[in-house]
Amino acid sequence: MAFSIATWNINSVRLRMPLVERFLLEYAPDVLSLQETKCANDVFPAAAFRKLGYEHIAINGQKGYHGVATVARRPIEIVERRRFCENDDCRHVSVRFDAGGKSLLLHNFYVPAGGDEPDPEINRKFRHKLDFVAEMNAIRAEHDEVSGSVLVGDLNIAPLEHDVWSHKQLLNVVSHTPVETTGFEAMRKAGGWIDLMRHGVPDDQKLYTWWSYRAQDWQASNRGRRLDHVWCSANLVPHFAGYEILREARGWERPSDHVPVIARFDLN
DNA sequence: ATGGTTGCAACGCAA
Numbered sequence: 001m002a003f004s005i006a007t008w009n010i011n012s013v014r015l016r017m018p019l020v021e022r023f024l025l026e027y028a029p030d031v032l033s034l035q036e037t038k039c040a041n042d043v044f045p046a047a048a049f050r051k052l053g054y055e056h057i058a059i060n061g062q063k064g065y066h067g068v069a070t071v072a073r074r075p076i077e078i079v080e081r082r083r084f085c086e087n088d089d090c091r092h093v094s095v096r097f098d099a100g101g102k103s104l105l106l107h108n109f110y111v112p113a114g115g116d117e118p119d120p121e122i123n124r125k126f127r128h129k130l131d132f133v134a135e136m137n138a139i140r141a142e143h144d145e146v147s148g149s150v151l152v153g154d155l156n157i158a159p160l161e162h163d164v165w166s167h168k169q170l171l172n173v174v175s176h177t178p179v180e181t182t183g184f185e186a187m188r189k190a191g192g193w194i195d196l197m198r199h200g201v202p203d204d205q206k207l208y209t210w211w212s213y214r215a216q217d218w219q220a221s222n223r224g225r226r227l228d229h230v231w232c233s234a235n236l237v238p239h240f241a242g243y244e245i246l247r248e249a250r251g252w253e254r255p256s257d258h259v260p261v262i263a264r265f266d267l268n
Numbered sequence: 269a270t271g272g273t274t275g276c277a278a279c280g281c282a283a
Contacts, residue, residue, distance in 0.1 A: 011274075011275070011283085012274095012275060012276080015275075015276095036275095036283085038275070038276070063276090063277095064275085064276050064277075064282095065275095065276080065281095065282070065283095066282095113282075113283050114283095115282080115283085116283095125282085156283095212272085212273075212283095213272085213273035213274050213283090214271075214272040214273050214274090215272080215273090216272080254274095257273085257274080257283085
């Protein structure tokens, strides 16, 4: 049984609902996790998702900032909206659903961006980001014979050298500093998570999911970063059937600065 | 070396 999970930082779900519709109609993932929905739960465009066949919706939103949502064609059970760093930011929602005889736990994360100054002593947003990633150590890739875990989202860190357009030039830029990338990879491994976007892909192959709005021509300069991720528990790796970074979506009208990533699995 | 853009919401802040 084939199924697919997509993740996309949409940068305002209400503003970009036409792009979401286009994406769902063309690619029809079974499950879609969104980040930066930027709206409170009572104004989330649930009716539009239902009309597109995504009748099962788990949201954790707030007015104006952050916010995550997972929508699905199949029934999903909301598991948790976890708080991190003892504040009320809406940055996580987890759901459980059945797929091909297995019960899957799907975490959807929006990790703090961290501001511009990569010094936790003078930049509280960077401190918050480091603390948030440290707290993610509690999120483990739980699995047994009948269950598995997937973690997706905008994690706002590009961990490997070729996850950015220039390793050297970004070493002191928030998202690729050694303190971030080291803590990030340690957290991932401690949790038992597999980085599926690098599974079977050479480490020296460039992978980007985000291109800044500030470039004059994002396509020509191609100064991207891999900020969006798909992880899973080890027992799902044999069922992984490949993935796609939807680069073209960066060129759609009024785009998000992130593009969707679609991961495919085959169970049974 | 610097500044470049976008969204929210209604000013500057977050990204």
